Amino acid sequence: MRTHHCNQLRSSDIGSTATLIGWVNSARDHGGVIFIDLRDREGLTQCVFRPEENAEAAKLSHQLREEDVVLVTGHVEKRLDGTLNDKIDTGEIEIIATNLTIVNKAEVLPFQLDKELSNEDLRMKYRYLDLRRPRMTNNLRTRHRVTKSSRDFLDEQGFCEIETPILSKSTPEGARDFLVPSRMHGGHFYALPQAPQQYKQLLMVGGIERYFQIAKCFRDEDLRADRQPEFTQIDIEASFVDQDEVIGMVEGLLGRVFKESINAEIPTSFDRMTWKEAMNRYGSDKPDRRFGLEFVDLTEELKDCEFRVFSGTVANGGIIKAINAKGFADISTGQIDKLTKLAQDAGAKGLAYIQARGEERSTWRSPFVKRMTDDEVEALRTKLNIEPGDLILFAADQWESACDVLGRVRLACADMQKLTEGSKELNFLWVTEFPLLAFDDEEGRYVAVHHPFTRPHPEDEAKLLAGDLSTDIRALAYDVVLNGHELGGGSIRIHEAPLQSAMFKALGITEEHAAAEFGHILDAFKFGAPPHGGVALGLDRLVMLICGEDSIREVIAFPKNNKGNDLMSQSPAEVDPKQLRDLRIQSTAKKKQDGPQ
């Protein structure tokens, strides 16, 4: 229908004829002559409707309103001096229209496209209009570039994209499943997959060697701030690889993705840190290293401190850690309260701090510093490099709790200090040697930190086989982190039936239960399963970070809100009772309104 898109005509086209189609981005009347900015997904072009060119078109142009779809033909001319627009790429030219067709009139929109809209419900209800904003269109196009470059890279590396089933089987381990009632088998249900984990391992048993899939996954969890019930991951598995090979492959993949989506150069290999070190230094398994605020251990220095919170904790087998927020001694009381509340919500009793206003300890504002000896104060000063103006924040508890609490305080403190504001840094990190097992107090048993197919570290394999269980058993599991966000993670897997059985046993899964739920996996491992491992990257979060957005909803075409609703199509919805009868299910939910089910 058109000869050019709206971001194509340049000075060199002056004198030619062009036909454009698109939306009226804006219409202005200058002394009886209508000027419009015509918009398509590529950009804007100014069109002018002069009566001397075509009186009928000029007359019609007075009817044009924002978001009308119009077809315009005309001469490409140089704009008059003083009317050039260097904000748009077509700013040197304009179309002097010889023809105008109004293809589809638009009613007045429920909101303006050129203003940011804080009412997200309204945006979601009219998502098809919201997507017309260049920011949203560009986000979706960037997402396409990310998936395209991922596929190009993986294809070149010999990976084969294979679709695994969406109508899948419910697994007892992991998050809550979405279920799909089977009509042909009453009382039986499919489940939507939380990940293609078992299928990708079975593809390795099937000799595919290098698999990937940009896969839809589903979790029926209560939606926290930025989760979606369905999400997408770049899912990868390979045979005959070790951890270093998987890591190198992901580094290559991300390098290609950042280059081709936003032309960013990232390191060809990322720093690595064990989980233990990440917890010890940053109190997080996904440390944001764009700023310091590193933990300093003070257990030894403060073990005899008169302040019982410290010495009592150490006597109990706990530890003491602190961070130095340089130059933040003038933190407000409100901010201190906020950090304290955060620490308490994370399980701490309170938050010990020192506002080091001056050089002398007498100038230090702190609830407990007066109970410290001079030696203790000097030890703090040295190890934490305390200078006038610094704020010191402490955590004292059992190792993991102390690290976790101080890790959260560290992030909130960096946020208050705006340490990353405006930063363009892309700080990548591998966290390795995650624990294999965690102890679930509620269930009174060990659970898998990653999933039940994760391989133990070779040095700890004997312990697992012997049933000598603890959270010290390390896994061959790794996460890739960007600016404090987990981009993804993976592991080398178990490929032998006896080791897999030992793992199920460690998780308290009986042989009968394992056979019923995972029989096909255990069987598969008996018939020549190759060593294999893999990784999965969260696509939504990756694209969010690449687009510089704060929410994954900004990079998903039709997201759901945090109640799981699509406000545009109004799903989920009630259905025809006949559909439920066909499925042989009944709803037991109480209806809000009276009336027949």
Add this chain to the structure above:
Amino acid sequence: MRTHHCNQLRSSDIGSTATLIGWVNSARDHGGVIFIDLRDREGLTQCVFRPEENAEAAKLSHQLREEDVVLVTGHVEKRLDGTLNDKIDTGEIEIIATNLTIVNKAEVLPFQLDKELSNEDLRMKYRYLDLRRPRMTNNLRTRHRVTKSSRDFLDEQGFCEIETPILSKSTPEGARDFLVPSRMHGGHFYALPQAPQQYKQLLMVGGIERYFQIAKCFRDEDLRADRQPEFTQIDIEASFVDQDEVIGMVEGLLGRVFKESINAEIPTSFDRMTWKEAMNRYGSDKPDRRFGLEFVDLTEELKDCEFRVFSGTVANGGIIKAINAKGFADISTGQIDKLTKLAQDAGAKGLAYIQARGEERSTWRSPFVKRMTDDEVEALRTKLNIEPGDLILFAADQWESACDVLGRVRLACADMQKLTEGSKELNFLWVTEFPLLAFDDEEGRYVAVHHPFTRPHPEDEAKLLAGDLSTDIRALAYDVVLNGHELGGGSIRIHEAPLQSAMFKALGITEEHAAAEFGHILDAFKFGAPPHGGVALGLDRLVMLICGEDSIREVIAFPKNNKGNDLMSQSPAEVDPKQLRDLRIQSTAKKKQDGPQ
């Protein structure tokens, strides 16, 4: 772990050292020396374990059994004269092993991989072993090439791949939906999409202009021979395009796909035929034109025939058509019975035929030819070009039934004559101008042939707007056909609210109902919807035809059987009653066994 894959070493590598890993495809003992063919996904390499190289490895090699996973290091040597194997690419060399590691022992497999297995249930239960057959691995790799080349082509054409929701809304039109109970909204359900039809149109309203998605779709239908409850389509939509542009784009896409998947050159543009012509000439909306057997109309010639089946049908407004199966006069009685049964199953009373054994009508075997005049016989002879040895098959009924019946007979007859056996021909065809509406006798109303968003042909638009309904109203809908299989289809869509309302009205959908079910689409069309259209290609069938397979199950990694079961993971399955309580649903299916729900 390896230096080479198993289809890599050549004569030029002789003298070097290599490490391979893979599966023992076969093991043979030649005078105490073990020879194995080592297999990975790329091919085979022969490895020899001579005691003089490494006595320990040679001893270990006697334990090797089929499908063990092994790691072999050794020298690449030329095979002895007379032992070269020109059936495999590595047939000139062998590895003289210096090291052997048995990575994972395999138990005896439930079936042999080098034999075709007719027990499909067994193949499906052990799909992870079935996939190790080179045929299956190659099918999956070809599928990958098809999707990769589709994406490359569409990307180059400016199409943007966008994911639309899987947790979607149930629509009253169309096939039966799979439902997903919402836990957060008791009594409410998501539906799995039958196609992303509404979303892709809304993306056009959203200004995306060129969208595609390789999309999972779902239909809860009773599974006929070769259907799957979940299937995949290459889903495409574009704004500002007409039918010719969509058609040209699909031709370019398929050209690229056939070239890059199986190195086949196909025509750059395909023949086109209206639906009416396809029915008139072949009795099918997806005619297989690799053979003739074209319909000849005999309504005029036989309208006064003494044989009442013919003349009575014409008197009733019906028609008479026939095909000439050249040289098939010696069809067996059993085959005639089979064709007759087929015609009857399709709604005919019987099947009229002539076996023209010789030149003279007296030699023609037929239940009715004796009741024909000489003029009638000569008219038949001329129009059908009857020669000795020909078989003529007739249909007489109302136009659509007669075409349909004779179309089925035509296909079965071609099958009996083996007209396409061994053919490598790729015969593409566009069928255009499908009817917009069909009359559903059961529901007593018109239904959409394609879907309710399909645009009427411009020449018939006024009729739809005026409510002057008939099955003669043509749609701007088109299907692409390959060798008698529908590869896909699409249409130009309605983009104006008034025309869409007229369409809903034609389908007997009330304004209230339309507002409730399709309100967001009708709304969207009010805010400047661009003209748009698109197409969807069935990926599973396309790959099946490319791979030369007879069933889509051969090109799906983990298909379900025709009862919707995955025999490997045993889904669908019963679930923990707590899961149903969480979802506030109950099963009303009777349990086969006693016991608590």
